[in-house]
Amino acid sequence: MADSASDVFSALAHPTRRQILQDLKGGEMAAGEIAARFNTSGPTISRHLSVLRQAGLVTERRDANRIIYSLVGDRLALSVGDFLSTVCPEQIVLREVRKRSPRAATT
Structure with a gap:
């Protein structure tokens, strides 16, 4: 598995790959189905x-004889989130506010 966010963004550059990811959000699929x-x-x-x-x-x-594909749960969200945190510091603040808001509602 790649460790670089640039690999993720390169993968997302093509509309077919983005569509494949959207199709896989419903669950695993065989290569032929895709x-x-x-x-x-x-x-x-x-x-x-x-x-x-x-x-x-x-x-x-x-x-x-089939190859079954499935999404890697958090990989996309973490990569995009990390990138947004570096270019948009407000995202860090919003994330912290969201973490605290459920606790604030229960106290």
């Missing part, structure tokens, strides 16, 4: 899936 959603060749979708996997945004597992 490919069937696009008017693109199987090898092209396979390359997109490889980029997403290299960026750590999806995982794959084998099920007989």
Whole structure:
């Protein structure tokens, strides 16, 4: 799995990869199911899936002769959140306020 936020942002640069991530939010899918959603060749979708996997945004597992893909839960949120925190310090403050607000409501 990649450690670099730049890998995540590079992976997000292509609309097909962003659509794949949106499709996977509903649960895991086989590579063939993913490919069937696009008017693109199987090898092209396979390359997109490889980029997403290299960026750590999806995982794959084998099920007989199928490859099943699923989202890596927090990877995208953490990468984008870390980036926003560096370029938009207000995000840090907002995050802290959200953390405290449930406790403030219970006291």
